[in-house]
Amino acid sequence: MSERVQEDESQEWIAGKHPVMEALRSGREINKIWVAEQAQKSAQSIMLEAKKAGLIVQIVDKRKLDQMVEGMAHQGVVAQAAAYRYFEVEELLGRAKESGELPFFLLLDEIEDPHNLGSILRTAECTGVHGVIIPKRRSASLTATVTKTSAGAVEYVPVARITNMAQTIDKLKDAGVWVAGADVGAERDLFASGMKFDMPLAIVIGNEAKGIGRLIREKCDFLIKLPMHGQLNSLNASVAAGVLMYEVLRQRLGK
Template sequence: MTEHDQEHDESQEWIAGKHPVMEAIRSGREINKLWIAEQAQKNAAPIVAEAKKAGIIVQFADKRKLDQMVGGVNHQGVVAQAAAYRYYEIDEILEDARKNGEMPFLLLLDEIEDPHNLGSILRTAECTGVHGVIIPKRRSASLTATVSKISAGAVEYVPVARITNMAQTIDKLKEAGIWIAGADVGASQDMFVSKTSFDMPLAIVIGNESKGIGRLIKEKCDFLIKLPMNGRLNSLNASVAAGVLMYEVVRQRQSR
């Protein structure tokens, strides 16, 4: 198998960057091999030490070889080849929340296509204790080297479920006692976040960067919420809006 073929092998994933690779090693992720750019040996010494402790093969190569492996991702002289990211089942995510005695808190991403947005959302989700992020299999960014890099390694700790049908998934979550809140700029004035209680088993739907939440998905939400807009623009970047909403849930739950 050539290196080009390896890059498109669905059983393998590339992890790029010092922080994402270190978090992957620490999380116990199955890593097949680690490449260090010869120019970055000194700065990557802690990663090499961690890798050798975990029994991971370390190879030194020219930076240009690493560039080819991850195609444009800023790898900082560190690239790992790992087993493909594991996607979780929704039942697993809910069970983990209940085992910890916590009210489930999920994010449903309705066709978030920009990997930078997905990476940023996962990073904030890890910081705010979100139990899981749910993405569709089609028309959506998936877990890649770019997403891992932007998430600063959070992709190793936040369970991600990949589903075929978002509407059916919402029905399943409702049956499990989860309330569905849709983030929508068209939400009524009296549903500003500051007036909405999130002290419940909750899943927040974040819509596509340009189109927002799809009509069918919006109709399936139990209620719609929006953030106050005092400027001339009427919308926030998807990952920023998601971040504000996640921290509002944290604020309310901590005050309880």
């Protein structure tokens, strides 16, 4: 079964107590919620939130939920929601401008593992990223697995899905955004003296195995790498992205 369990393209499933609660709190359009008989006590807060919103909550046997979201740890709670709406890059720029903060975006160059994407979205929400940009092809999309791994962050971090990453970088540059590529071959490391991120910024994170593509690397204004003091020369993509995001946040909070 695919990770995104759908009856049609206009709806999707959200599995797990935390993802369902965050979907409710964010105002996501939800059609119906199912709660397993055995989970009624632990799902009381979700049931109360659903009641406030006038949503139908159906109590069912756990086996029904197992069939609805096969292979996922649903914790006895499943919701049927309107499909996630991807944003346009212009909308991300507009939201950043409205925030009054220095724009901060992530561009994910063919991140294929949905767990990595979910983890990146979770950290992005915690560090104030104004938007995440992913390609339509050769990339994980916003599946039920991503929603679960993001711990509900997908409800708060706008994601744009684009057809051409190079053209999108040009569009960001035209809007005054500097583009930094995370690359193991970069000359300067993240903590080098004078490495500042007090400008409108977009960080490119590359594919888990290949890193950033050649064309995208050449489009970047500058490249940065994480210092490595062990035997390995790279980190998991979501961990590397997390370190970079928190360094940007650290510098900006310091100002």
